[in-house]
Amino acid sequence: MPEGHSIHRLARQFSSVFGGERLTVSSPQGRFAAGAARLDGHVLEAAEAHGKQLFLHFDHDLYLRIHLGLYGAFDFGGDETFIGSSSIGAPRRLGEQEVAGDDGAGYSGPPEPKGAVRVRLVSKHGWADLRGPTACEVVTEAERQKVLARLGPDPLADGADGAAGRAAEFTRRLRSKGSPVGLLLMNQEVLAGVGNVYRAEVLFRRRMSPWRLGRSVGEAEAGELWDDVVRLMNDGVRQGRIITTEPQDRDDTGEPVPVSEAHYVYKRTGLPCRRCGTPVAGTEMGARKLYWCPSCQAD
Structure with missing residues (x-):
């Protein structure tokens, strides 16, 4: 299971490559279809980590709360401007994976989803796929505060x-x-x-x-x-x-x-x-x- 330093690196990655961008959010697997619909078309304002919890803060005070757990992991990819601090996932992926998005012919969008992609986030310049998280839900600011209140420093x-x-x-x-x-x-x-x-x-x-x-x-x-x-x-x-x-x-x-x-x-x-x-x-x-x-x- 990724420890806290990995989740903080992941938050930096999201802030770097998606911060301020209006995102298309979907659930190719289908298990997060309702949550994806709530976030689709919103702007990602910030990414924050607290311990092993990742919060993607969208406009209108909506958050995507993610706990990777033992099997969760992200893949990232995009054009030549889509450069972040590298993705973080479960140890089975050796921690980090970025997928090349330019084969010389130019970036033409994300590839077809592979495997059980719970959430896909797409901007003009790149994409991120989430697989296998323990927790993945849309929460409000009040609900986020309840989660934080249960956690230690x-x-x-x-x-x-x-x-x-x-x-x-x-x-x-x-x-x-x-x-x-x-x-x-x-x-x-x-x-x-x-x-x-x-x-x-x-x-x-x-x-x-x-x-x-x-x-x-x-x-x-x-x-x-x-x-x-x-x-x-x-x-x-x-x-x-x-x-x-x-x-x-x-x-x-x-x-x-x-x-x-x-x-x-x-x-x-x-x-x-x-x-x-x-x-x-x-x-x-x-x-x-x-x-x-x-x-x-x-x-």
Whole structure:
């Protein structure tokens, strides 16, 4: 499932290639026909992300709310002016895919839909196809606010003047819970946007046991967790991938960072910890794979 940095990159992509454009909206698959009819012919004013939620803001205060989930993904294509920050999708697509729209004969519009395209958005210069989302619905501003009210703070939210408030809110929500911190970091009502990779990596970097209870985490420790999540996720937005290792902890210090050197514990079960040599452990927590170092992250 794409984590929050991917959804923020996707919002930038939409703002870049569709912002201010009047769009033709359809549902080739048919499952979103009524919603597409409500948005067809409207102008996309902005694209916003909060955690794993994407909101495409159309005029008349209508929003297309999308949660990609495990299988959702976008394809983009268009003419030579249709250049954005690249599309984001589920890991099965390796994160990013743009489809060439000019074979030398000039752009003549989007291709015939392939597969189960839930939503197609088309402007004068390009198109985007959405397949397989967990959630896809048209909502009003009031309905959007209800969704946001259920979510925890987003480490990637804009506005430096609100950063301290977001950190304090995360600390309050984390320390009010009696559940393991390994579950809480992936609870979108505690922290919006963190998924399995960031969960495992941040806990390792802070030398914190995944089974430590939220209410036992001190305020300073919670603040350090928050700061590291903010740093790593902002790096993810810039780089388009999750890299959590520091240069001194990599065997290969070249650029770009190889996939095998990008993480400390994620998907490294049985391999030696990069810092202490103890074999990385793996189990399940909350129906998701969990990775940690039994020595560096001892209770």
